[in-house]
Amino acid sequence: MKYLRYTMILMGILVFGCKPPEARKPVTQNSGSFINESIQRNKQLVAQEEAQILEIIERDSINDYITSENGFWYYYTKRSTDSLNxxxxxxxxxxxxxxxxxxxxxxxxxxxxxxxxxxxxIDKEELFGGLREGLKLMKEGEVVTFIFPSHKAFGYYGDKNKIGTNIPIIAKVTLHLITEETNKNNND
Incomplete structure (x- = not known):
């Protein structure tokens, strides 16, 4: 009798314990509000930085600033006048x-x-975005001063040394030498 009882209990466990797994429902649902808030914060930050930069440009009556299509401003401190350069x-x-x-x-x-x-x-090594794009605008011997908003400079992480989070910068760049890539296609 005991044997039959244990067999029945074991059979009951096997029958009721072998049901397919049920999907668990999430405890909380994320509506994407964090991402939307982050987008709004970043838009406000960009607008504030651009307002600061445009104020600097407006006060500077000495230099002629150029607006880059890549989202920064610059002027030539020393421009190449050599027609061959x-x-x-x-x-x-x-x-x-x-x-x-x-x-x-x-x-x-x-x-x-x-x-x-x-x-x-160029474009094969790491360099912050604004400077990478700015160098492509320069010729040998030129000196250019760039104003980069933080997202074109070192962004959220900074340079992990002297430049902190979301800091717009002014970079004065002197391009000494351009060495053309030797294995370029001659059909360009």
Whole structure:
């Protein structure tokens, strides 16, 4: 009798314990409000930074600023007047340049000479977005001052050294040398 009882209990467990798994319902549902709030915060930040930059440009009666289609502003401190010097760097070219960085208030973050001369292969190495695009506008020997909003500079993370979160910057760049990529296609 005990044997029959244990068999019945075991059979009951097997029959009722072997049902298919049920999908669990989420405890909370995310409506995407965090992402929408983040988008709004970023739009406000960009608008504030652009207002600051445009105010700086308006007060500067000495320099002629150019608005880049890439979302930053710049002016030439030294422009190439050589009619033979028309080449601007393309993908894969290596450029040698120096740069310094200031805050929008004009305070040195990295003074001239503080950063080592850099060699950079255009679009093949890491460099912050604004400078990567700015170098493509320059010719050998030119000196250009760029004003980058934070999203074109070091963005949310900063440079993990002297530039903090969401800091717009002024970068003065001197392009010394452009070395064209040697294995370019001759059909260009």
């Amino acid at each position: 028309t080449y601007t760097p393309k993908f894969g070219d290596v450029v040698e340049f120096d740069y310094s960085i200031k805050s929008l208030a004009g305070q040195d973050i990295y003074a001239e000479g503080e950063l080592a001369t850099k060699n950079y292969a």
